[in-house]
Amino acid sequence: MVFLRFLFSTSFVKQLFFIGLSSVLLFIFISLSLNIYTKHNNYQDVPNFEGIQLSELPFLIEDVNLRFQIIDSSRFDPKREPLSVISHLPSPGSEVKENRKIYFTINPSGFKKTTVPNLIQITKRNAESIIKSSGFEIGDYTYRDNIGKDMVLEIRFKGNKIEPGILLPRTSKIDLVLGNGKR
Numbered sequence: 001m002v003f004l005r006f007l008f009s010t011s012f013v014k015q016l017f018f019i020g021l022s023s024v025l026l027f028i029f030i031s032l033s034l035n036i037y038t039k040h041n042n043y044q045d046v047p048n049f050e051g052i053q054l055s056e057l058p059f060l061i062e063d064v065n066l067r068f069q070i071i072d073s074s075r076f077d078p079k080r081e082p083l084s085v086i087s088h089l090p091s092p093g094s095e096v097k098e099n100r101k102i103y104f105t106i107n108p109s110g111f112k113k114t115t116v117p118n119l120i121q122i123t124k125r126n127a128e129s130i131i132k133s134s135g136f137e138i139g140d141y142t143y144r145d146n147i148g149k150d151m152v153l154e155i156r157f158k159g160n161k162i163e164p165g166i167l168l169p170r171t172s173k174i175d176l177v178l179g180n181g182k183r
Contacts, residue, residue: 038097039097039098042097042098043095043096043097044064044065044095044096044097044098045093045094045095046066046088046090046091046092046093046094046095046096046102047060047064047092048092048093049085049088049092049102049104050085050086050087050088050092051080051081051084051085052084052085053081053083053084054070054083054084054085054106055083057085057104061102065098065099066096066098066099066100066101066102067099067100067101067102068101068102068103068104069101069102069103069104070103070104070106071103071104071105071106072106073086073105073106073107073108075105075108076107076108076111076112076170077107078171080107081107082107082108082109083106083107083108083109084106084107085104085105085106085107086105086106086107087104087105088102088103088104088105089102089103090102111169111170111171111172112169112170113167113168113169113170114134114135114136114167114168114169114170115164115165115166115167116134116136116155116157116162116163116164116165116166116167116168116174117130117131117134117164118164118165119131119152119155119164119176120152120153120154120155120164121148121151121152122151122152123150123151123152124141124150124151124152124176124178125150127152127176131174135170135171136168136170136171136172136173136174137171137172137173137174138173138174138176139156139173139174139175139176140175140176141175141176141177141178142156142175142176142177142178143177143178143179143180144177144178144179144180145179145180145182145183146178146179146180146181146182147179147181147182147183148179148181149179149180149181150178150179150181151178151179152176152177152178153177153178153179154176154177155174155175155176155177156174156175156176156177157172157173157174157175159175
């Protein structure tokens, strides 16, 4: 009985009203504060930075109120200049908020160097597959008198004889000197 009287008393109803009112006001205050703090619906488009040189990047990023981080790239694109932007995330045209970090993939300054495999005394067919799998390209063939027909006798790069195991840039053209099957 006493408990029921307390529930319907004016002091309890006043306290309940103040709690409800303070909760609504606190919710409105937090909601408005978060909209201001997070810059709700305040977006900007990401410009296209592809092809831009690394040295120019900090100035361009600063002008559009963004930040950046460079991601190393092992993929060399010979069509683009060395140390230029290959791609970036978020992509061009995406909507981002001010001060967002953009991740850039940069074109390396050159091809990675790879060791030349040992091709001496193996067949032309096997040498071709090893050259391609190593990342090199097949250059010219020259033939010399040797009993081993289509057997690799020498490896050449830009006209000079090279030894297996030296480092050359990937996609270099390797020329082969082969036997013609004659003594």
